[in-house]
Amino acid sequence: MxxxxxxxxxxxxxxxxxxxxxxxxxxxxxxxxxxxxxxxxxxxxxxxxxxxxxxxxxSSGAMINFGHSVPGIKASHVLMNNVPAYGGVAAVDCYLGATEACLDDPLNKVYPGEFRYGGGHVIQDLVAGKTVYLEATAYGTDCYPNRRIEKKVTLQDLPNAILxxxxxxxxxxxxxxxxxxxxxxxxxxxxxxxxxxxxxxxxxxxxxxxxxxxxxxxxxxxxxxxxxxxxxxxxxxxxxxxxxxxxxxxxxxxxxxxxxxxxxxxxxxxxxxxxxxxxxxxxxxxxxxxxxxxxxxxxxxxxxxxxxxxxxxxxxxxxxxxxxxxxxxxxxxxxxxxxxxxxxxxxxxxxxxxxxxxxxxxxxxxxxxxxxxxxxxxxxxxxxxxxxxxx
Structure with a gap:
């Protein structure tokens, strides 16, 4: 019973x-x-x-695939609106953490340790339909010879974006x-x-x-x-x-x-x-x-x-x-x-x-x-x- x-x-x-x-x-x-x-x-x-x-x-972020380039690239360093994303995942995958800070944040230049823009803001910009500037660099391999790409992307451009x-x-x-x-x-x-x-x-x-x-x-x-x-x-x-x-x-x-x-x-x-x-x-x-x-x-x-x-x-x-x-x-x-x-x-x-x-x-x-x-x-x-x- x-x-x-x-x-x-x-x-x-x-x-x-x-x-x-x-x-x-x-x-x-x-x-x-x-x-x-x-x-x-x-x-x-x-x-x-x-x-x-x-x-x-x-403790939030987004796993993002930003699409292959021609020739291909195995990105090791990725920036999105100058916010670093972790590139040690796969060829064109990266993880953008919410607390990562922008490398050239203007507030930080005036007040060291203060940040106005970071990974969380990039995520909000993406879901708002805004354009984000992406840079990726690599050391180059036989199968992925490209060493650098730069492009503007929107959320809809990205093959995959998972919170x-x-x-x-x-x-x-x-x-x-x-x-x-x-x-x-x-x-x-x-x-x-x-x-x-x-x-x-x-x-x-x-x-x-x-x-x-x-x-x-x-x-x-x-x-x-x-x-x-x-x-x-x-x-x-x-x-x-x-x-x-x-x-x-x-x-x-x-x-x-x-x-x-x-x-x-x-x-x-x-x-x-x-x-x-x-x-x-x-x-x-x-x-x-x-x-x-x-x-x-x-x-x-x-x-x-x-x-x-x-x-x-x-x-x-x-x-x-x-x-x-x-x-x-x-x-x-x-x-x-x-x-x-x-x-x-x-x-x-x-x-x-x-x-x-x-x-x-x-x-x-x-x-x-x-x-x-x-x-x-x-x-x-x-x-x-x-x-x-x-x-």
Missing amino acids: SKYAVEKSFAQINARIKSGEVVVVTAEEMTAIVQEKGAVAAAREIDVVTTGTFAPMC CNPRNGYQNYNVAVNSTKKTIHTYMGTLKGRMGNANYCSAGALSPLFNDPTYRTIGLGTRIFLGGGVGYVTWHGTQHRPTVERAPNGTPVRPAGTLWVMGDLKQMSPRWLVGVSIQGYGCSLAVGLGVPIPILNEEMARYTGVADDALFTQVIDYGEAYPNGDSTSLGQVSYAELKSGAITIDGHTIPTVPLSSMVRAREIAETLKEWIRAGNFQLGEPQFTLPMEAV
């Missing part, structure tokens, strides 16, 4: 999507439903819960503060001295992996919203740490799981892939990502019904501790507190600053909901789910 009062399969839910009978809500809507009706009733009523997040995700992001959608993350006297600049943004602000980067209850905290439905082959198009989870992301401390509701209270995601760049939009420049840190790419969560049983209903006041994370000092590898928490706070605009640590009230956009996260969840309702997006059943053990 099953331990669940309600049981559904991916196939059953996909059949309901195809027939137009599917019932789909966003994670924020599901929270209210579970609170009002309970997990069992919610599981009977709801088939899919949609999630969303939009924030800088540094390939090794670490996206972090399942929870630190709140960053700075206890020193001076202002510092980090990948978590600018942090004022004496804990003048607290920066965080998560959509909380809308965030994908908070809605499936133990990875019951997410893994290889999960179909997702990625950059405005359709993408897939292809592996657990780098720095996947599923064994961190968890709250009684199953959600981690520290940075935990991550996603490795891929998708066809030619389907994507500059609204959902945005190059960003972070003061004193460098370049990155803001990525729009949304994962549909199938409500297979009341356990999944319960997971997707967790509200911001039951999701917690740690406050970490990026001024003294973090640079030295110390992740000792100064205090635990909920996402409800963070979203209220201020938190209290050791009796001090600190204003909070989100690096992720709740407006865009809601838009992703709503867009994914409409795709599913219209029958244009079926769920991808994973071949295997993300690991819960240490990797």
